[in-house]
Amino acid sequence: MSEKTFVVEKTCPVCEEKTRVVKTRSRLAVLKRDEDGCVHYENFNPYFYTIWTCEHCGFAADEKTFTTKMNDRHLKILRNELLKNKFGVEFVEERTIKNATFALKLAISYLESVEGKFSKMAKYAHQLAWIYRDAGDEDNEKIFLQDAATFYDSALAKENFPVEGLTDSATIYLIAAIYWRLGEYEKCETYLSRLMKDDGLRYRDPKLYDKVRDLWGDVRGALRDAKK
Ligand SMILES: [Zn+2]
Incomplete structure (x- = not known):
């Protein structure tokens, strides 16, 4: 087993x-961070x-969902869906890409069943994309980057920020960074321009402001080159 993980027993909130x-x-030792928030670690992928x-x-859900009391409406829907034919997910201590992506996709599907938070669906779709990025699977990376962008956008429209540790500005930046990675520079520019117009950002969140400025320079350059 890996010394970076350990096993605990928990009570499933559904069954x-x-x-x-x-x-x-x-x-964990950080190797590098991508502009869309993906963190690469040495010999280990916590996602x-x-x-x-x-x-x-x-x-399937994150630790917080497992360990905090679930709302009754969600519990009812999930018990209906899961307790009839309990299929179980085989326990593995060291997950493969297949185990990991299966768990994330399952978690998104349960969030969809209960009409859960788009911000959470976005986070999981984004992590799926990062796992595929790490594995060099570009086709799947692109599919889940696009899903993440769509979910983040729905979260912006429907949720009260901050959510999942993100402000609305940080979420707009993430969508822009995703479109940058997808090579969709015009969409990237559209989202970034919302932040460039925000005069208060530099004082509220100077770190984010710097990232926005950097990406703005890159995307303007890419758009200029495309027109040549
Ligand atoms: Zn269970």
Whole structure:
């Protein structure tokens, strides 16, 4: 087993049975960060372990969802969906790309069932894209980057920020960064221009302001080159 993870037992909020789940240790050496927030670590990918799965009923969600009381409407929908034919997700201590992407896709599908938060769907779709990026699978990376952008955009329209540790400005920046990675420079520019017009950003969030300025320079350059 990897010394970067450890196994604990938790009670599944849906079927209420005990299931083994994997936690990651927090001290990891960062190799690099991509402009869209993907962090690369040495010999380890913590995005593999964002989602816990239940060995008994197949529920999949993040640690917070597993360990905090779920609202009754969500619980009812999930129990209806999962308790009839409990398919379970096999417990593996060291996840492969297949295990990890399956868990994230499952978590998104349950969020869709309960009409959960777009910001969470966005986060998981984005992490799926990052796992495929790490694996060099560009086709799947692009599919989930686009999904993440669409979910982030719905979150902007429908949720009260901050959500998932993101302000609305940080979310607009992420969408722009995703379109930059997808090579869709005009869309990238459109989102960034919303932040460039925001005079308060430089004082509210100087780090984000710097990232916006950097990407703005890059995308304007790319658009100029495209016109030549
Ligand atoms: Zn369960």
